Amino acid sequence: MSLDEAVSRLRDPRPGRFASFTFDDGFDDNLSRALPVMERHGAPFTVYVATGMITGDLDAWWLGLAALIRSRDVIALPDGTTFACNDAPSKVAAFDAIERAIHRRYELLPAIRDMIAAAGLDLPGLVRTEGLTLERLRRLAEHPLATIGAHGTTHINLARAPEDVAREEMAANRAFLEAAIGRPVRHFAYPFGNARACGSREERLAEAVGFETAVTTRHGAVFPDHLHHLYALPRESLSVHDTPHTVACKLSGFYRAVYSRLGAPVSHMGSDAAGDRP
Template sequence: MSLKYAAIRASFELLWLTGMPALFRLLSRSRGVILTLHRVLPEEPADFSPNAILQVQPDFLDYCIERIRDLGIDIVSLDEALERLAEPRKGRSFVVLTFDDAYKDNLRHALPILRAHEAPFTLYVPTAFVDGVGQLWWQAIEDIIARQEAVAFTEDGETEYVDTRTLAQKREAFDRLYWRLRKLPEPDRLALLHEFTAAYGYDLDKQCRELIMDWQELRLFAGDPLCTIGAHTVNHYELAKLPAEQARSEMSQSVDVIEAQFGLRPQHFSYPLGGPLSCGPREFALAAELGFRTAVTTRPGGLYPSHLQKLTELPRVSLNGYFQKSRYVDVFASGGLFTQLGRFMG
């Protein structure tokens, strides 16, 4: 775990011990929280699992839903959340559950829990992933580094061989490659990704088909009345790195594909990665121009009535795999608290 996440965990412990989540829920004007989830898996992560931040275990999801309701907080759809924001003096505070990327494990492990609790949720779908041709690059580089004792990094025509025998070396190599990919323009990122995965015989399309629901599976998931389907672009590119017209196309085409598949036009959108490097004022304006009712980021914070004036830049709180302790759920459910923590956690 990085120093950043260790510091956040220490903060969670202190906040819980001092009773701050309850105080913030009582005094804050925050009406609710949108929670972000990705994967729901029963297995414990391996020692080297930098993407474990994106997964929670089914028992933890089950407990979260129970605990949120025990706190007197309702679990509602995005549309109902907007209604409650418009009438801030009516109704209880709320949590919205959202899932990104359409992982198969959502169907296998999350949906039965959501059904058992009758908990509404939103699933944001990157359509190329469901077509089986997406690049889940963050998982690919983890998989390769996990099984290698050394990896080759090529930059400016020079190749460097990096030891990855120890856990610390693997983590260092992952962080180095991850941030290099994040900082590259999308065409350069894709070229480097394909070069790196090809060198180790890693099949990106096969990985995508193994991890992500196909359209038939997605119909089972989306057919549940608890589910709201949202758009998440076509290729899961960081929109801020794209020319404006390509960014617009990524957003609008994903809506067209989902409408063609399901006969409904998504009203809600999630920006891939969702942080300051990935989306900003230009993307927020594009989402509004394209007619989305809401669009969500990954910037942490609670929801306030003032968010009705900026519905295409909504905050979310990540239900992070590094923080699967029952006492932390009280912290996750406190929107006002996360608004204060937002700068530190972003």
């Protein structure tokens, strides 16, 4: 069901399970590839769109990192860690390892951006190639199964930004999208979405800006009590690495229960990066 229907279900609980599908960032393949699949199953979905994905100003370092790895046989990080990546499997492994490292230590990002720039890679060009255009955003917004949500202006870590910057990232993004599609934008997804990228301050800002819900990438299912936590809704990520068995474990809450019992922070279960682009 749509996010609007999900909130209605929280307000009026009744038996039966439901799912709401979401896609982050605003990639063009949400229209070209995801929409036909969702149409085939009659499944509503929400696409959280960052302004910078439309304008080319997105801080899409992951696109630059992928392009950098594709162009090199060896990648050396500033801390001395080296990755051999001279074939497809090793390039995929290098990307996964570096992305995980970044999500553990966001202070690595400036050095990664410097490496991308030094390689002469056109990051805005990569973003424009991968992202929705205004025309295609409007086309997606007009589809009865699709809901357009907000995802920030440039996809920064909001928790690490000054409060006025974090608020403007939310408010300007919402205003841009509402002007573009001519309808209200009620839902927000925190960039990155883990405990190191959003917390109580960001929840307060999302409510103040006027959103009705905000989603994280913290793992877990939604329960009636989340009606009182609409600005910190959990999500389970789906990635290329999932199997029917891992999806079943996510849906059942098995992973959350195991990691909670072990004392690990729930937000650290699995890849935060995968959660950012479900």
